[in-house]
Amino acid sequence: MVQKVSSRGSGAKKGGQKYQNTFAYSHNKGSKTTKKILSLPVDGLCQHCTDMVVWRKQYRKYKPLTAPKKCVSCELKKVKKAYHVICDDCAQKKGVCAKCLESNSIVDTHNPKTSEQVLKEEQDLERRLGNMRERERRSYMRKLERGDIQAEDVPDMGEEDSDFDFSDSEDEEDEE
Numbered sequence: 001m002v003q004k005v006s007s008r009g010s011g012a013k014k015g016g017q018k019y020q021n022t023f024a025y026s027h028n029k030g031s032k033t034t035k036k037i038l039s040l041p042v043d044g045l046c047q048h049c050t051d052m053v054v055w056r057k058q059y060r061k062y063k064p065l066t067a068p069k070k071c072v073s074c075e076l077k078k079v080k081k082a083y084h085v086i087c088d089d090c091a092q093k094k095g096v097c098a099k100c101l102e103s104n105s106i107v108d109t110h111n112p113k114t115s116e117q118v119l120k121e122e123q124d125l126e127r128r129l130g131n132m133r134e135r136e137r138r139s140y141m142r143k144l145e146r147g148d149i150q151a152e153d154v155p156d157m158g159e160e161d162s163d164f165d166f167s168d169s170e171d172e173e174d175e176e
Helices: 032-039 047-058 088-094 115-130 134-146 169-175
Strands: none
Touching (some): 115 134
């Protein structure tokens, strides 16, 4: 059997996309809908389906459910997450992806952090903020409170002046 390569109706092969994107898609910062969509968890799905849903969220193609859907397994209106076809209970019982119904390994997206990890992250953030000038520190603190950036996004400024030696030891050696 001859397998057809993806092509147009006339048999000509497709080329690449005509125009390459010059900049990445950026969300509307003030949109309440976007914030709500981005805050929704992606769980109970296999890796492939998780990637698809994350892509939809990233490029604002995700459409949340307005009312619960009927589960195709138990026939009850218990599906509350968009793009899922069975409820979480049925998916856990059967051990399948809630979207494609395949028994691939389910991705655990929410890993709760231990108190040690949280404490270490807070200390690291304090260290990074401590190395900044007051103006920069306040600016980053405002951005963190608003939620514009995450703690990992704060740059590590380091002790820039500590590497520079202010002594005139080299000058004294040159004069001798």
